[in-house]
Amino acid sequence: MGVATNGTILRAGALEIRPEEFVVRAAGRPLRLTVRELQLLTALAQRSGRIVSREELYTEVWGEPFRKSDRSVDVYVGKLRHKLEDALPASSFIHTHFGFGYRFTPERKAP
């Protein structure tokens, strides 16, 4: 069985993710995400604080084997970063770890 998500509410800073209800709120306001964006954000938030490889993210979200040349994860990380930046400009959530993958952690940006 996969990761338990029943009735789950994931919180991270001012973000509230309800995967079951297809809803993400940023400081109370609903965030407009596509299916893939929501899936990827959920996968990241479920692994909050850990560095996660593209392979792990890809197999979790896309449900098929990862090819090293596939850039889908990067593209969607970019889309998520942009939407999160629009909604919560004072925070950053998705951090790159060169050569390893991404880490989801809400951080206050440097002033």
Next chain:
Amino acid sequence: MGVATNGTILRAGALEIRPEEFVVRAAGRPLRLTVRELQLLTALAQRSGRIVSREELYTEVWGEPFRKSDRSVDVYVGKLRHKLEDALPASSFIHTHFGFGYRFTPERKAP
């Protein structure tokens, strides 16, 4: 057990739904709906404010497993929208969430 509907009156804007009595009123005037239309509208109104998948709506109203190719929910959403538009042109009730499903929420239309 299913959703409790005993003696329930669902209200949403100028809409009043009495599932037990097979009656819907729009600003006091009875709305002429078929059985399926009433069932679907009731299912939506019982989940007011939430994004609901076609699958959930289909299994609730049709009482059988959902096939991805089945468009019945979409067709009936269209019929409901048309009748609600005729009765209450200033409001919109059923909102599409691309890739996820529908959300029932009474909203004043943009002027």
Next chain:
DNA sequence: GGCCCTCTTTACAGGTTCTTCACACCCCAT
């Protein structure tokens, strides 16, 4: 039968999202 009404299914158009590619830039080891 013929008519009417409802429900189901299909087809197509139009719109949105997803995938892939290309290129620029970045990071690190040498």
Next chain:
DNA sequence: ATGGGGTGTGAAGAACCTGTAAAGAGGGCC
């Protein structure tokens, strides 16, 4: 400082999703 793989990202076409008209199927009634 330089080289080479890693990462960010815009753009374009493919793939997928939704709205809706229309046709077919079934039942009830006269």
